[in-house]
Amino acid sequence: MLDLDERKVKILKAIIQNYLETGEPVGSRTISKYTDINLSSATIRNEMADLEEMGYIIQPHTSAGRIPSDKGYRFYVDMLMEDKVKEVDDMKNILLEKADKLENLLQQVAKLLAVNTNYTTMVTAPQFKKKVKFIQLTEIEDNQLLVVIVFEGNIVRNKIVNVTASLNKEMVFKLNFVLNTYLQGLDLEEINLPVITQMREQAGEYQIIINDILDAIMKSVSEEDDMKIFTSGTTNILKYPELRDNDKATELLYTIEEKKLLTGILQDNMDDDENRGIQVYIGDETPIETMKDCSVVTATYEIEEGVYGKVGIIGPKRMDYEKVVSTLQSLMMQLDEIFKKKT
Amino acid sequence: MLDLDERKVKILKAIIQNYLETGEPVGSRTISKYTDINLSSATIRNEMADLEEMGYIIQPHTSAGRIPSDKGYRFYVDMLMEDKVKEVDDMKNILLEKADKLENLLQQVAKLLAVNTNYTTMVTAPQFKKKVKFIQLTEIEDNQLLVVIVFEGNIVRNKIVNVTASLNKEMVFKLNFVLNTYLQGLDLEEINLPVITQMREQAGEYQIIINDILDAIMKSVSEEDDMKIFTSGTTNILKYPELRDNDKATELLYTIEEKKLLTGILQDNMDDDENRGIQVYIGDETPIETMKDCSVVTATYEIEEGVYGKVGIIGPKRMDYEKVVSTLQSLMMQLDEIFKKKT
DNA sequence: GTTAGCACTCTCTGCGAAAGAGTGCTAACA
């Protein structure tokens, strides 16, 4: 990687930056004229030939300028990017105003990011810890039970359960008591057969219902758990001619609509401690086939100790990495503040 | 409208059907050869000239065949369509399996329809009656209150409220009692100042919290109420060359992504009794500007007495109206069954 | 090591010719 002398680096940087702006292949003349590198186009040409041989840039055809290769972008992202510390519009206020419910907040985050960056964005809901805080049963009809479950972190889920037996207050009271006694503080994984058997015994005559309720609990979690992903700015993709072409755009849009297909890149290595920062996937580096012509930048946010979600931005390979990265950094900080305040 | 003799009608129908299939302008020769109308192309040409003059068909340019005008489509939809009573794949079973929660069910409906028709689909959540069935407060932290509201029709909403005062069991109990006494059975519109004042008086020292809670109730309704719309098959639009072109596709996709923009066509005249059936909007007839080159077919479903939602299908003007209409009809019947069973 | 110069390559644009499709009109036919 360090086989580049200073001049080559300068030229490479100039090529990439120019290409990021224009999206057109960059010729030697452009570099020699419009940068502070005072060399003739011929010299630049020689250097460019070298850079191409080394794989940092590519010539679409013989008589065109050069465009960065994936390797070139990689080098740029790793070594050349300057930290634009410019404070991005602070979104915090807008976010706090609009969003009281987590879902809405995340949707808003996606939208704000999309508007700010002009790329497509995606946000996953955090994978909350499934520790039961308490459970509350309420009778709503003679044979219908409303089950409200509050998990650690104040995640609330509710579900209506139809029971076969006819209900009465005593029964509901007892069930409430039993359920809470046994399940409070338990992780979902900890609700195993021994616990269930014990509860059954305690419940006495009502034990048939216990099953129904446990079912509901499990379902209500796994259901939402199948990865809620919020997206925004889908159509931004069509703003970039290199993606708009052919059927690539269609495939891409389809991938984004079928949100499940995005998990590949958003779930990727959430547990790996190293990958908590900002990650950049360039072209082929992406785990998602249909995004081979794109770059994706992801970041991890933390809602509270140990509860993570991800934010991602999808754009053309020539995306404005600096802006995207700094915007994400800024966003992460602001989200941190929001969540800390909330707790 | 009845200025068309039988032969003209036959020819018009042939033109439209052919165009629906191919998407290409239809020439006189095609009609004379590939239909059971035994006339020479010359005769057909004469008739076509007439039809054009009357506004049913259009010539994109002098030496091209004819394509239907909006008026032509309208005539076709109103007069010529045959009821394909063919039973469409019964979706009921798939639906019942997959969807226990209303939201999921509606999302599934959208998806199924999209897959079945190859068009873009949208489904609105039903506008439920906002009659309070009961309210339940639970203390989850020292200064946090979980408010669960169940509305008529077993729609459940929950919200966490931060209160300034520190809570205790007595307080929560009393508030629960007061709220339920006063609000049960009330429509949200009926919660007016007198009621609120009375409640305040009853609540005594806790009256500050009452406001917070009422706020939460109102918010939790209006929030979800801002029209949940589910869409699916967005990218299907790109399958039709006449829409794929230019920036029209982009605009369309944008309209669909910004689901709020769809309310124009989905909320339209829900109260009008006449419009409960299946409605077809052709080209300019649509209330949504960006869909001028599309046709939209909507249908109204009824979840229970007086609670309606809409289903819509967006496609090119040359959409397969017969199939779409019959699919929707079949879907409506199946939804009816599902909802009746549920209640 | 740098640069000027030049031949070379490739793409893009515009243009005209040719092909193809379909029409409208006229004249003949039943």
Add this chain to the structure above:
DNA sequence: TGTTAGCACTCTTTCGCAGAGAGTGCTAAC
């Protein structure tokens, strides 16, 4: 009088080709 065959005409689409433009690689000179 309605239907049809025939033909000239119009318009689009396709193709090839020439010329312009952009950029290169190489060579030779500085």
